[in-house]
Amino acid sequence: MPKLKTHKGTAKRVKQTKTGKVIRANAASHHFMTHHTKRNNRSKETPSQITGKIKSNIKRAIGA
Numbered sequence: 715m716p717k718l719k720t721h722k723g724t725a726k727r728v729k730q731t732k733t734g735k736v737i738r739a740n741a742a743s744h745h746f747m748t749h750h751t752k753r754n755n756r757s758k759e760t761p762s763q764i765t766g767k768i769k770s771n772i773k774r775a776i777g778a
Contacts (some may be wrong), residue, residue: 718774718777719777720775720776720777721775722775724772724775724776725775725776725777727739728764728772728776730773730776731777733746734778735763736740736763736764736769736772736773737761737762737763737764738762738763738764739759739761739762740759740760740762742758743755743758743759772773
């Protein structure tokens with residue numbers, strides 16, 4: 715089976731840690747932040763982990 719090309723759009727949005735976790739940035743955290751609570755804004759700073767079946771699809775797309 716031939717090698718798969720890296721999906722560049724996905725590679726720019728997610729990253730894989732050394733332990734194999736796939737992490738992503740939270741949505742709605744770039745502008746109009748005054749509409750949200752400070753607690754909500756702080757929670758959006760930390761990256762989220764991708765789990766489930768979509769994790770394996772993303773790993774294949776980024777060539778991991």
